[in-house]
Amino acid sequence: MLFRWPIKFKLFLCVGLLFVIVGVLAVNSLQGLYAYRELAKTISWRADELPLADELSSRIGHAQDSLRGFKPIHDAEIVARPEPLDKTTTKVFFNHNLKAVRDSLQQYRDHLDMDLPQFGQLGDRSRDRETLGQIAASLERLEKSKDEADWLLVPGHVDGLIKQLSQMRDQVDALKPQLYERMRNLSSEVRGQYQTWISISWATGILSSVGLFVLLGLVYSWVTSPLNVLIRGSRRIAKNDEFEHRIHLRTHDEMAELAENMNAMTARFLEIKTDQETKIQQRTQEVVRSEQLASVGFLAAGVAHEINNPLAAIAMCAESLESRVTNLLGSGSVSSKNNASDREVVAKYLRRIQDEAFRCKGITERLLDFSRLGDVKKQPTDLRELVIGVVEMVRHIGDYREKKVEFQCSQHVVAPVNAQEMKQVVLNLITNSLDSLDPGGTVWVELRRLGNQAELLVRDNGCGMSTEVLKHLFEPFYTRRRDGK
CATH class of the missing domain: 1.20.1330 (f41 fragment of flagellin, N-terminal domain)
Structure with missing residues (x-):
């Protein structure tokens, strides 16, 4: 007592x-x-x-x-x-x-x-x-x-x-x-x-x-021993950075209250330190990811630039062939019945070559847009049109043709963002969802306004992500697939 x-x-x-x-x-x-x-x-x-x-x-x-x-x-x-x-x-x-x-x-x-x-x-x-x-x-x-x-x-x-x-x-x-x-x-x-x-x-x-x-x-x-315990504990925490150390006293008086307050202060400091270390680690990972994305952007820009010129040549050659073949098949050296049939087939395939060439050129231009980040400035942007553009681009990718992307937005949503960075974010979210789907799966993209804020929700009926995958969610080269994609 x-x-x-x-x-x-x-x-x-x-x-x-x-x-x-x-x-x-x-x-x-x-x-x-x-x-x-x-x-x-x-x-x-x-x-x-x-x-x-x-x-x-x-x-x-x-x-x-x-x-x-x-x-x-x-x-x-x-x-x-x-x-x-x-x-x-x-x-x-x-x-x-x-x-x-x-x-x-x-x-x-x-x-x-x-x-x-x-x-x-x-x-x-x-x-x-x-x-x-x-x-x-x-x-x-x-x-x-x-x-x-x-x-x-x-x-x-x-x-x-x-x-x-x-x-x-x-x-x-x-x-x-x-x-x-x-x-x-x-x-x-x-x-x-x-x-x-x-x-x-x-x-x-x-x-x-x-x-x-x-x-x-x-x-x-009552006095000397508790003071010695307090002094040793405080020195241990101050000199050795042992923030997990706790001071325990059984005197049930002001000394014990001081020890409990010191333990609480050390626990809060340890919590702050752990939180700061976690934030530093996250910022480091973000910097690494940014460097990786920058490297990918430079690579994509180079590839897109090199492919864009051959695609333009293919499209131009297809147009030229279409006109010359039409003139050739339209001459009298060939029967009219055969000319009409061949002319339709040749024109059909030439138009397909032109369409696919122009589509590939559009894809490379979009890749170039993603690589040209420029100054990070926020401007009022119609997010609805931005998301529609990303969805349309993804739909033409061959791996995703057997999968559905449904976009829901009943009104225009304007927000001050960087358009290029926002495109990259939306593209990453949609492609990650598509990668998790089996053939016939669906990705739902919903954009809506909440007061003075905008909310973008991406859902899918795929396999989901484990805790280990969530840790590497923003790493561009991380994958769990056997084919490395």
Whole structure:
């Protein structure tokens, strides 16, 4: 069914398949990049917790030191003293350090509350929030206990505060090992994920490769291969003149339509070429026939000219003999009865000699008329009189005396023709018909007017002509007779 789609739909399908392949590869790549970015952000974010935990632990330690009477360290606002601190100074130091602990704790909690990606257990902040909540609760209790009057003088109270601070510090110090443990477990935690993504990447790569091969196959079968067939076929026709070659495509699209149009154009060109070659062959045959007819005309003219003079001499001698024999037989040396009988016989034969001589002379004159073609000019000619003259000439030929020629024409038909050439055409048609007849056969010649045209119809009841004879119809020397006539 896809092969019957128009080529634009096929191209849309190929482009769509290409976009799908590129989209799958892009999504797979972007997913891996985003996962890598989230991991990097999570590690960087959790790494920022380490200084905060160290600072909180240090602040808690300073608070412990202020209760133990130790001089505070690393505090720019407090001047170091070599002697033990008094009660007022201890309260000031403790309150200051406790406030620093509270600020560090709040900063740590704000860091945990930041909107950052949750990447597995490494990004899980619930346990850290719980630990910081416990530290905040302990800090609240410390602040309440220090609000009591003379809380430094209560026996064991300071030790209890130091113990609570120590527990808080232990809780803070426990955050870092937990973070280290999560980082160590990160590899095993994400192993399943990256193995899944590796499998997905391989699968998408293989599917994309298969899709790419399918795309290339479709482009080759729908576009490249048909174009190659068209190019090879057109070159074969153009360079080798193989007009019988046909281009066949099975794509059922615009390519196939182009091939069909090219085949139709080649078929028409071949038809025109064949027709032109046939016409050239016909014209060549006509030229050959014209040369043959010209040769026959020259031969007939020569023969007619040579025969015409002896015929004239025979006719003149016959006339002279007739007059002299009449005078001779009319003398008194011979009996009147015998003279009358002999005179009639001699006169009869002499007149016959004269008639036949003049008839032969007329035939030779007609042959001379046929040979004198002159300039090929058309003049208004009475075709009826022309055909009658040809028919009368043919009737006197001895071979045709036992055959009939019937001419039918009820009116004068005038047409612009060359009289000599038209006589030759009519003579050829009638003699060909007479040659095909058996003794007693008939040739019908009909001349009539059709509007502004003239029609000459020659029919006979002879044997007809075969296809082979029709091919040589206009050749003057072609014959199928054994006698060569």
